[in-house]
Amino acid sequence: xxxxxxxxxxxxxxxxxxxxxxxxxxxxxxxxxxxxxxxxxxxxxxxxxxxxxxxxxxxxxxxxxx
Amino acid sequence: xxxxxxxxxxxxxxxxxxxxxxxxxxxxxxxxxxxxxxxxxxxxxxxxxxxxxxxxxxxxxxxxxxxxxxxxxxxxxxxxxxxxxxxxxxxxxxxxxxxxxxxxxxxxxxxxxxxxxxxxxxxxxxxxxxxxxxxxxxxxxxxxxxxxxxxxxxxxxxxxxxxxxxxxxxxxxxxxxxxxxxxxxxxxxxxxxxxxxxxxxxxxxxxxxxxxxxxxxxxxxxxxxxxxxxxxxxxxxxxxxxxxxxxxxxxxxxxxxxxxxxxxxxxxxxxxxxxxxxxxxxxxxxxxxxxxxxxxxxxxxxxxxxxxxxxxxxxxxxxxxxxxxxxxxxxxxxxxxxxxx
Numbered sequence: 001x002x003x004x005x006x007x008x009x010x011x012x013x014x015x016x017x018x019x020x021x022x023x024x025x026x027x028x029x030x031x032x033x034x035x036x037x038x039x040x041x042x043x044x045x046x047x048x049x050x051x052x053x054x055x056x057x058x059x060x061x062x063x064x065x066x
Numbered sequence: 067x068x069x070x071x072x073x074x075x076x077x078x079x080x081x082x083x084x085x086x087x088x089x090x091x092x093x094x095x096x097x098x099x100x101x102x103x104x105x106x107x108x109x110x111x112x113x114x115x116x117x118x119x120x121x122x123x124x125x126x127x128x129x130x131x132x133x134x135x136x137x138x139x140x141x142x143x144x145x146x147x148x149x150x151x152x153x154x155x156x157x158x159x160x161x162x163x164x165x166x167x168x169x170x171x172x173x174x175x176x177x178x179x180x181x182x183x184x185x186x187x188x189x190x191x192x193x194x195x196x197x198x199x200x201x202x203x204x205x206x207x208x209x210x211x212x213x214x215x216x217x218x219x220x221x222x223x224x225x226x227x228x229x230x231x232x233x234x235x236x237x238x239x240x241x242x243x244x245x246x247x248x249x250x251x252x253x254x255x256x257x258x259x260x261x262x263x264x265x266x267x268x269x270x271x272x273x274x275x276x277x278x279x280x281x282x283x284x285x286x287x288x289x290x291x292x293x294x295x296x297x298x299x300x301x302x303x304x305x306x307x308x309x310x311x312x313x314x315x316x317x318x319x320x321x322x323x324x325x326x327x328x329x330x331x332x333x334x335x336x337x338x339x340x341x342x343x344x345x346x347x348x349x350x351x352x353x354x355x356x357x358x359x360x361x362x363x364x365x366x367x368x369x370x371x372x373x374x375x376x377x378x379x380x381x382x383x384x385x386x387x388x389x390x391x392x393x394x395x396x397x398x399x400x401x402x403x404x405x406x407x
Binding site for chain 2: 028035060064066
């Protein structure tokens, strides 16, 4: 199924949770914020909310340097 | 024509906004790369009192991006808060600039941030940010968060009671060793300048009461890729579940969380803080250390460079920066050997 991640089209094997997607992308789920279809997914729902075909996702890693 | 003429011409600020800026008292937490940009712009903007707090001293690897410092500061190992405030007093002598050499902890924050209207984040670690967030919520003081690594970073304004807080986005500190740091991923000057500037933009909006807290968002920028993304945070606070702003927990402020040692971002160094604050005689250490290695000093610190490439830089409050290692246990060992407990 096709989704858009950070503005770029991407092919996924099938529906998966936000957490599953984040892990598959190799991002540490501890410090990222995920917006699905213009709505931020609260962290504690990352394991419940499912990514579906056609979804648009923005994933931002919150970095700590300065 | 006054020095703020161009800034006042900018309609969202105007004369009223400029007066608000000049009456404001702002705490800049950390004066490394982000903090240099932030302090510089706040001083030039005419903020009435700019308090700059930093725990570190100027190192040669800072000069690539920390534009308030120069090679003289490196040679003299000037504490960043002192170097920055001395430089900025030459930029704007009409305001009060306070340079404070010290660490921001659950104890010291009560003094450093008691009387400010706004806090701006120039820190290089998650722990201090959770502390700032706790303080902000507890005292109803807004703060502007910014973080940066490599070519990218994020900024966000936090208004207690109105917008989501830092912990809404990041519920827990990342486990040690799991987060990217400036040591592993590096950082480039354009990134810190853009992120620091965006923080000041939010700060000026908050000071002039033009910030729209009904549309909270986090901005992500990558200066290498040319990405600018804005993530809408509307409804996140209302969704509840945040231990800090919904649950009232102040884990960092109440000292339940937070270590006494911290790896300094990009420095191959660890700061060790004694469990109780001390008032040391730096002169005594300067003399005692003469046989152990190369000793240098200035009014704020004494440095002992050891033969094995490590070093101890001791401040009057008992803190030390242990150079040449990123291992907290190694640093603590060196501290107890040369400074004692």
